[in-house]
Amino acid sequence: MDDKLLDVEKRVKRYWYSDGIVELSLGGMFFLLGVYFGLQGYLGENSQASVIMQIGLFVIVFAGIVGVGWLVNTLKARITYPRTGYVEYRKDGQDIKKLKHIIMGVALAVAASSIVLFDFFRNLDSMTLATGVMVGAVFIALRGNSTGTTRFYVVGIFSILLGVVLSLDKLPQEYNLALFYGLLGVVIMVSGGIVLLGYLRENPMLAEDDNE
Amino acid sequence: MSDDLRRVTELDRLIHEPARLLIVTILSTVESADFLFLQRESGLTKGNLSAHLSKLEDAGYVKIQKTFKGKLPLTVCKLTAAGTEAVAQYRQQMQSFMNLTTK
Numbered sequence: 514m515d516d517k518l519l520d521v522e523k524r525v526k527r528y529w530y531s532d533g534i535v536e537l538s539l540g541g542m543f544f545l546l547g548v549y550f551g552l553q554g555y556l557g558e559n560s561q562a563s564v565i566m567q568i569g570l571f572v573i574v575f576a577g578i579v580g581v582g583w584l585v586n587t588l589k590a591r592i593t594y595p596r597t598g599y600v601e602y603r604k605d606g607q608d609i610k611k612l613k614h615i616i617m618g619v620a621l622a623v624a625a626s627s628i629v630l631f632d633f634f635r636n637l638d639s640m641t642l643a644t645g646v647m648v649g650a651v652f653i654a655l656r657g658n659s660t661g662t663t664r665f666y667v668v669g670i671f672s673i674l675l676g677v678v679l680s681l682d683k684l685p686q687e688y689n690l691a692l693f694y695g696l697l698g699v700v701i702m703v704s705g706g707i708v709l710l711g712y713l714r715e716n717p718m719l720a721e722d723d724n725e
Numbered sequence: 726m727s728d729d730l731r732r733v734t735e736l737d738r739l740i741h742e743p744a745r746l747l748i749v750t751i752l753s754t755v756e757s758a759d760f761l762f763l764q765r766e767s768g769l770t771k772g773n774l775s776a777h778l779s780k781l782e783d784a785g786y787v788k789i790q791k792t793f794k795g796k797l798p799l800t801v802c803k804l805t806a807a808g809t810e811a812v813a814q815y816r817q818q819m820q821s822f823m824n825l826t827t828k
Contacts, residue, residue, distance in 0.1 A: 518750050521754075522753075524766070525754040525758075525766065528762075590795050590797070594759070594794060594797060594799075595797055598759050598760075598763070598765055599761070599797075599801070600755050600757070600758045601756040602756060603755060603756045604756075
């Protein structure tokens, strides 16, 4: 019986991702990050614009996180809540704690393996590799595991493979990061778009008094 | 009858009812959820869900609030502290009973 209750809990957690809106917004942010790194690579390290952009990275990421949150809430209020209902999730910091553990664990693993396999890592773009592994681990361990959503495992594995492949090429780091975030962003947006289309097909808008 | 078995008779019958158990399990996973979400997740009819929610509200396990999200009217349900404690206790009792029967 407890297994059935656990299934219910997972299904409720999965609901947040059932419309693909989070992925569309997150994918958009990743894509913009890709554009950012691409521009940085194009402008070159010593140009004035590139220096200003480097300073602005924190602002861009912070604004991106706030922007994604706002976009997700706005779209859900218009698309999801009238169709399949409103849910407010608990902000108990459990996910953030888990996220910290995952990032710390992966960072330690990457650092440890880079010491042990120094010769191997010397020929790699370790920043792109570490980014790919970390983003992938977050998708697999945090979202996939807690919600049982298969597509997050796929995105996670894609992220790790992309990080590994891009770390082996001879492009400058900025272009590798641009390709990584750009391609991952597109994949996440496509995944979100397909899920959203399916969701809209399965859940037509209800009459107003259906939520009384 | 052993003490462990006797505890089964002390189960909270209000929560033990399958439909209400489903409702409180859903609510224990989130901060709050609206009527529409509960209806879809539980598969209950409007009337049935209303009746079960009223019983849970009367017991002080669930708080029901009529509100708005933007222009959308919502009937938001939330597990109270007493409800959260009752669910936790119920699950603990059931778990120990299950452990006993699978020994």
